[in-house]
Amino acid sequence: MASYSLPPKQPKSTFKIVRRIVIFLAIVALYVWTFLGIDIDWGRAFERMVNNFSRVIPKLFQPDWSATSEVAAKIWETILIAFAGSLMAAVLAIPLGFLAAQNMTRSKILTAIGKWILSAVRAFPDIILAILFVVAVGPNAFAGVLAIAIGSTGMLGKLYSEVIESIDMQVIEAMEANGANKIQILFYGVIPQIVPEFLSYAIYRFEVDIRASSILGIVGAGGIGTMIIFASSNRNWNEMGLILLAIIIVVTVIDFLSARIRRKIV
Amino acid sequence: MTKQSRQEMTEKTPSIYPVKTKLQITIIFFIVIGFYLFSMFWTQREMVGGFGNALGNMYVVIEKFFPPNLEVIPKVWGEMAQTIQMAIIATTLAAILTVPLALLSAQNITTFKPLYLITRTFLNILRTIPDLVLAVIFVGLFGVGLLPGILALFIFSLGILAKLISETIESVDMNPLEAMRASGGNVFQVIYFGLVPQVLPQFTSFVLYVFEINIRASVVLGLVGAGGIGLVLDQQLGFYNYPNAMAIIILIFIVVIVIEFISNKLREALI
Numbered sequence: 001m002a003s004y005s006l007p008p009k010q011p012k013s014t015f016k017i018v019r020r021i022v023i024f025l026a027i028v029a030l031y032v033w034t035f036l037g038i039d040i041d042w043g044r045a046f047e048r049m050v051n052n053f054s055r056v057i058p059k060l061f062q063p064d065w066s067a068t069s070e071v072a073a074k075i076w077e078t079i080l081i082a083f084a085g086s087l088m089a090a091v092l093a094i095p096l097g098f099l100a101a102q103n104m105t106r107s108k109i110l111t112a113i114g115k116w117i118l119s120a121v122r123a124f125p126d127i128i129l130a131i132l133f134v135v136a137v138g139p140n141a142f143a144g145v146l147a148i149a150i151g152s153t154g155m156l157g158k159l160y161s162e163v164i165e166s167i168d169m170q171v172i173e174a175m176e177a178n179g180a181n182k183i184q185i186l187f188y189g190v191i192p193q194i195v196p197e198f199l200s201y202a203i204y205r206f207e208v209d210i211r212a213s214s215i216l217g218i219v220g221a222g223g224i225g226t227m228i229i230f231a232s233s234n235r236n237w238n239e240m241g242l243i244l245l246a247i248i249i250v251v252t253v254i255d256f257l258s259a260r261i262r263r264k265i266v
Numbered sequence: 267m268t269k270q271s272r273q274e275m276t277e278k279t280p281s282i283y284p285v286k287t288k289l290q291i292t293i294i295f296f297i298v299i300g301f302y303l304f305s306m307f308w309t310q311r312e313m314v315g316g317f318g319n320a321l322g323n324m325y326v327v328i329e330k331f332f333p334p335n336l337e338v339i340p341k342v343w344g345e346m347a348q349t350i351q352m353a354i355i356a357t358t359l360a361a362i363l364t365v366p367l368a369l370l371s372a373q374n375i376t377t378f379k380p381l382y383l384i385t386r387t388f389l390n391i392l393r394t395i396p397d398l399v400l401a402v403i404f405v406g407l408f409g410v411g412l413l414p415g416i417l418a419l420f421i422f423s424l425g426i427l428a429k430l431i432s433e434t435i436e437s438v439d440m441n442p443l444e445a446m447r448a449s450g451g452n453v454f455q456v457i458y459f460g461l462v463p464q465v466l467p468q469f470t471s472f473v474l475y476v477f478e479i480n481i482r483a484s485v486v487l488g489l490v491g492a493g494g495i496g497l498v499l500d501q502q503l504g505f506y507n508y509p510n511a512m513a514i515i516i517l518i519f520i521v522v523i524v525i526e527f528i529s530n531k532l533r534e535a536l537i
Contacts, residue, residue, distance in 0.1 A: 031358075034351040040413050048409045056407050080305035087302050123522040127398070127486040128515055131503065136327040141309035215398040218489060222309065225398075232402045232490070240403070244395065251394035 056237050063245055064238035071227065071239075075246050078223035079254075081141050081216070082209040085148025089209075090202035092153045097160025104164055104190075114161065122154030126212045130221040141222030148213055152205050159201045160194075167193040200262045207258045214247050334512035342498050342514060346521060349494035352412055352487075353480040356419030360427050361473045363420075367428040369457070372435035389432075393425035397483045401492040415492030419484055423476045430472045431465070438464045471536050474529045481525050485518045 098104050100114030130147035137143050172189045180188070217225020224243060231239040283291075369375050371385040397418055404414030443460040451459070488496020495518060502511040 030354065034354045037347055037351045038355065038412060040411065045408045045411065045413045049407055052407050056403065060403070077308070080308050084302060084305040084309060087298070119523070119526075120519075123519050123526065124515075125482050125486050125518075125522075127489065128518065131499075131511075132327065132331070132515075135330065135508070136324050145306070145309050211394070211396050215396045218398055218402075228399060228402055229490075232406055235406065237406065244399065247396070247399065248391055248394045252390070255394075 055235075059237035060241040060244065062238055063242035064236070065242065067227075067239050067242055071224070071242055071246050074217075074224045074227050075250055077141055078213050078217075078225075079210065079250065081144040081221075081223050082148060082206060082213040084145045085213065086152055086202065086206040086209045088145070088149035089152035089156050089205065090198075092149065093156035093160050094198075096153065096157035097164060100157060100161035101164035103167070103169060114157075118154050118157040118161070120154075121150060122158065124151065124154075126151040126216065127219055130216045130219050134220045139220035139222075144213055144216040144221035144223055147216060147221055148209050151212065152209055155208075156201060156205050160198060163194050163197045163201070164190070196265050200266050203258050203262055203265075207255055210251055210254050214251075330508045331512040333509065334516055335507075335509035336513050336516075338502075338510045338513045339517050342495060342517065345488075345495045345498050346517060348412065349484045349488075349496075350481065350521070350525075352415050352494055353419060353477060353484045356416050356423060356484075357473060357477040357480050359416075359420045360423040360476065361469075364424055364427040364431055367424065368431035368435060371428060371432040374436055374438075374440060375457070375461070389425055389428050392421065393429065395422075397422040398487065398490055401487045402490050405491045410491040410493075412493035415484065415487040415494060418487060418492060419480050422483065423480055426479065427472060427476050430475075431469060434465055434468045434472070435461065467536050471533045474533050474536075478526050478529050482522055485522070 096114060096118055100111055100118055102108075102111045105111050105114070126147055129151050130143060133143040133146040137146065167190060171193070172185055175185050175189045213223050213225075215225045215228070217223045217227070218229050220226070224247065227243055228240070231237070231243060367385060367389065370381060371389055373382055376382040376385070400421055401414055401418035404417045408414045408417075438461060442464075443456050446456045446460050484494055484496075486496045488494045488498065489500045491497065495514060499511055499514045499518075502508075502514065
């Protein structure tokens with residue numbers, strides 16, 4: 001046991017050591033800033049928790065079954081919002097995806113524009129978009145549809161453009177060499193290669209959108225979120241328990257179905 | 267396949283897809299479209315004046331929100347900083363606590379099946395609860411403030427992080443680990459010398475990714491009273507002070523983009 005030797009360690013360059021120290025100091029500074037800046041009244045929070053605990057947590061596990069039909073209707077609306085929104089996004093993202101794909105536009109400027117549009121759209125949280133659309137079309141489910149549609153376009157467009165960039169370009173070159181025009185290349189060279197993955201990503205996004213649309217109601221954009229905000233302001237935690245249960249079931253079922261469908265497609 | 271002229275080929279060769287598949291695809295297509303039309307109808311049924319009217323209103327919105335009152339930005343800087351700090355604390359806590367959870371929910375490390383199944387199911391359920399719903403519950407429990415926001419972010423990101431990392435752990439090369447076990451290493455030695463070096467770059471990358479998610483989530487947590495910039499945004503919207511709200515939205519937008527850019531660069535450097 002005693003006489004084994006480890007391989008010699010790589011010599012460390014001064015640059016690496018300096019870089020490591022700088023990174024370490026930056027992280028320490030970040031944490032110092034964070035912990036100095038955050039100010040929580042622990043005493044009060046603790047006191048409140050002791051007072052509220054028995055009023056909140058046990059009730060979440062005793063759902064109020066009398067609200068079942070209302071919750072079911074709102075969950076249905078949530079699914080519809082997510083479906084309409086993600087289908088819109090799946091279509092809207094196609095031109096943007098092509099624009100942002102380097103091998104389709106063959107121009108650095110257009111690709112950069114496409115990528116910038118997509119990342120700008122992605123930077124808006126869904127809820128913020130919902131706030132804007134609630135002001136635009138009023139507090140109803142359609143505001144939610146629009147928010148989901150725009151919010152998902154950013155991510156789907158990015159994923160689409162990555163799919164397009166990864167296609168086999170030899171097929172397209174061969175078609176070009178044989179004199180196919182742009183439309184023919186698109187329909188017979190590009191689309192057959194991208195359809196399965198596009199579909200798979202669109203279905204995946206539907207899965208994500210179900211979660212997103214369940215909270216849009218908090219700002220008035222329809223769906224189960226409307227009930228969440230009512231239940232919390234009325235401190236009706238039994239109803240909240242039912243809502244939570246409904247969300248968990250719907251999300252789990254749709255995740256499961258979507259995973260199965262996607263496995264079949266790709 | 268592409269050597270002949272297209273028209274000739276499509277006319278003479280039989281279709282590559284059998285009739286049954288085509289029929290199936292057509293039916294699925296019509297179901298999807300039908301469901302789409304139905305959901306469009308359903309979601310618009312409570313709307314005054316329908317879609318056309320809404321498009322007209324879109325213009326009113328731009329009028330209401332613009333020009334944004336940029337003077338509020340210096341005043342909300344403190345809240346913005348708090349929002350980022352919330353995300354930092356929540357991500358750090360999640361990154362620490364995710365280690366045992368990820369190990370327990372990785373099939374190749376936790377060979378005791380019931381334990382693995384229990385952790386998996388627990389994490390799956392945790393992930394289905396949206397962050398804002400967690401925030402609503404914690405606000406009910408702790409009252410308005412930063413603490414419920416941090417806890418909501420922490421629990422929400424714990425679910426995502428533990429799943430991503432347990433998948434990474436499951437995909438590692440098991441040979442060095444087996445060799446270590448065979449030569450007498452105990453569980454902790456195997457994990458520390460065999461697993462950690464293989465997982466560490468991915469781990470850091472995922473933590474940064476979750477940090478991005480947390481930043482995006484933390485800016486809206488205030489809408490339900492869980493602290494940060496969202497609280498101010500909610501107030502301004504409540505006062506119908508749209509130019510101020512727009513300024514805050516623009517600030518959020520810029521902060522999210524900058525942090526995402528930095529985090530992306532760091533992740534590229536890591537992997």
